[in-house]
Amino acid sequence: MGTEKDTRTNYFNIFNDKKPIVVRRCSLEDLEGVIEVNEKELPEDYPYFFYKSILDNYPESFQVACNNNGKIIGYIMWRVERAPSINSLKLMNKGHLVSIAVLTSYRRSGIAATLLSNSMKKLKKYKIDKFVLEVRVSNYVAINLYKKFNFIAHNIKEKYYRDGENAYYMTLKA
Ligand code: ACO
Ligand code: ZN
Numbered sequence: 001m002g003t004e005k006d007t008r009t010n011y012f013n014i015f016n017d018k019k020p021i022v023v024r025r026c027s028l029e030d031l032e033g034v035i036e037v038n039e040k041e042l043p044e045d046y047p048y049f050f051y052k053s054i055l056d057n058y059p060e061s062f063q064v065a066c067n068n069n070g071k072i073i074g075y076i077m078w079r080v081e082r083a084p085s086i087n088s089l090k091l092m093n094k095g096h097l098v099s100i101a102v103l104t105s106y107r108r109s110g111i112a113a114t115l116l117s118n119s120m121k122k123l124k125k126y127k128i129d130k131f132v133l134e135v136r137v138s139n140y141v142a143i144n145l146y147k148k149f150n151f152i153a154h155n156i157k158e159k160y161y162r163d164g165e166n167a168y169y170m171t172l173k174a
Helices: 028-041 048-057 111-126 140-148
Strands: 008-014 017-025 063-066 072-084 091-102 130-136 152-157 167-173
Touching (some): 028 063, 028 091, 063 111, 091 111, 111 140, 130 140, 140 167
Parallel strands (some): 091 130
Antiparallel strands (some): 008 017, 017 063
């Protein structure tokens, strides 16, 4: 399978100007840039090997957004979990959203929505039954984004984050 088909250039309205942003699969060379975005935009930091193992195991759905200088300005990564469903012993595959972030100056242009929709299509290759994620109950912006994709808040996970904040566990049938 060619990689060209996986790379698409979208034009997003940034600083009131149409700027080409490339959304494509993450490569090993991109990890440094991904980590930079994560450390700037989210309090949950992960060690390098964590990103590397997600890239090794679930490369299809690990996507990055780059500006016209090739700088990483956003990313999304998922893992796949095989677990029994709540109401039967049948095993199901869950696509678990590990992390998504877009640099502040590139926000509100549809980049996260593009990362989400592209990666969710790619995840189907892993025979996903449903998509799941946790999000801080105070993260109104991200909750809005997930609702736009028809995710539903399934339940609350108490004190899910290290600082004691609760998470919504949101799910969507694939
Ligand atoms: N206020 C309200 N809703 C918003 C806002 C906002 N400021 N920004 C985005 N949204 C919602 C809207 O529903 C929007 O759709 P609309 O434009 O049609 O109204 C939808 O999200 C898509 O917006 P995008 O422009 O695609 O989102 P953006 O590229 O700005 O990125 C993101 C959204 C990733 C949440 C960004 O704000 C960010 O990086 N935040 C910090 C990191 C973070 O919180 N990540 C999620 C943590 S949870 C997890 O990773 C599982
Ligand atoms: Zn999670």
